[in-house]
Amino acid sequence: MKIFFSILLLFSLSFASDATIEVIKKVDSLPTIAVEDASTSYDESFKMKFFKTLIADLNVLSILNVDRYYRVNDFDASNVVVENKDFNYVLRYKLFQGDGGSLNVQMIVLQDNKQVFGKNYKVSNTNIHVFVSHAMAYDINEFMGESSVEWMKKKVIFSRIVAPKKSEIVISDYTLAYTHVIVTGGFNIFPKWANQAQSGFYYTSFDSGKPTLMYVDIKNGNKKNIISSDGMMVCSDVSDDAKTLLLTMAPSGQPDVYSFNVDTKKSQRLTTYKGIDVNGQFMENNKIAFVSERMGYPNIFSANRNGSGVEQLVYYGNSNSSCSANGEYVVYKARESSSAFNSNTFNLHLISTKTDSIRRLTASGVNEFPRFSKDGDAVIYIKNYQAQSSIGIIRLNHNRNFLFPLNSGRIQSMDW
Structure with missing residues (x-):
């Protein structure tokens, strides 16, 4: 017994x-960030799935007020979309398929339409796309000079x-x-x-x-x-x-x-x-x-x-x-x-x-x-x-x- x-x-x-994802005690004084999708591969369902995962990861960082609206732009565009012009930061990424079905991601962070950070990612297939999103959020956190979120990876x-x-x-x-x-x-x-x-x-x-x-x-x-x-x-x-x-x-x-x-x-x-x-x-x-x-x-x-x-x-x-x-x-x-x-x-x-x-x-x-x-x-x-x-x-x-x-x-x- x-x-x-x-x-x-x-x-x-x-x-x-x-x-559903629930955020408690959101702090409105944090810097703001919006996200722009510049993907050239994959269907709308997968692109939206990746976007939602990234938004969730950015929220978990707890250092930014994250805009939840899905907006599209060209990766090499000189300006952010007009809806994002008043945000402190804009994260722009491009998903594209590589050799052997690999998932490739290019990411840049813009401030006043100027690139202040960038990094590329590659994983073997789309099934593990969440780990790319987690790594992107981790790198944003490092760029912002915050305490490590190594646990996210x-x-x-x-x-x-x-x-x-x-x-x-x-x-x-x-x-x-x-x-x-x-x-x-x-x-x-x-x-x-x-x-x-x-x-x-x-x-x-x-x-x-x-x-x-x-x-x-x-x-x-x-x-x-x-x-x-x-x-x-x-x-x-x-x-x-x-x-x-x-x-x-x-x-x-x-x-x-x-x-x-x-x-x-x-x-x-x-x-x-x-x-x-x-x-x-x-x-x-x-x-x-x-x-x-x-x-x-x-x-x-x-x-x-x-x-x-x-x-x-x-x-x-x-x-x-x-x-x-x-x-x-x-x-x-x-x-x-x-x-x-x-x-x-x-x-x-x-x-x-x-x-x-x-x-x-x-x-x-x-x-x-x-x-x-x-x-x-x-x-x-x-x-x-x-x-x-x-x-x-x-x-x-x-x-x-x-x-x-x-x-x-x-x-x-x-x-x-």
Whole structure:
């Protein structure tokens, strides 16, 4: 029963629907930018799809007020279209097909009809056009001298349920607009990036009858059996140097947090409470955060990396069943209602280990799977509200929240 309940703490489910992009607390004092399409290839449907993706990426940057109107111009035109003459910046791009079906993009940024920035892009096919858009937004951000949004170019990995005891592991962009299935067959869940380069990942396989942690090298597709355990086996976090894993295992029926040395293949039990301890996360100052039921309900605790010095970390919310840590900050999911007849509200909150302040990041619905970007600037999560499901991006330093349609089916877990 303990193992079943602890799996419930780690599992959450999301469903596809047609949510729209939502921008919260837009700041009107930001510089303005318009976009002009000068494409010479592709049909109107694809051109509009690319335009909408680029507009969304520019909005997520949170440094510009982005005009949403689609306008066309010649790439070499000496002036912007008349509707764009009063904008601070105009981004003009040209899509054209290259050899072998490659997608080529030329981009320039104009200020007062003079080019101030430009760059070219090329990918093998149109299926991965979203990564070109993300790269363009990233480069605009760099040109503007803002703090890095490297996370925008990072990939998301998630598992989705396709049938009873059947799942797929999928790699996608940060909006989940592009998806590529990389593991199929069997019941494979809880994927976790193995390093910051995202050149490999771990996941839990149930194919052998005993939960087994597997490693996949993305470059060559090779798989390795890392460690098995009766009851449970979940990799919840990887150290920055990729040499230490935090695992949830239950070899004796008792779910606990363990550290695992990748080189020596040796594990160390970190929690010893006679209950449920799961979801270990690395923090700064040689600390970890984890979820425990030692208060009679799931809550967030911290401990030293050797398991000593356990302390309650969160004092707000009930059923605080998942968390993600980055440096001194922890984002966690908390239940804020207790209805027996209606859907309950689960919001995300942000705390710092250095202050007593708490910041609510969401306001309604069921918000789950929070994951920090590596630089701590953004949080990705899944939002379920009024029969709609979306991928959310929270820009913490800009106090803005963006929602994208979730069309990837029933999500079991994800990592960024």
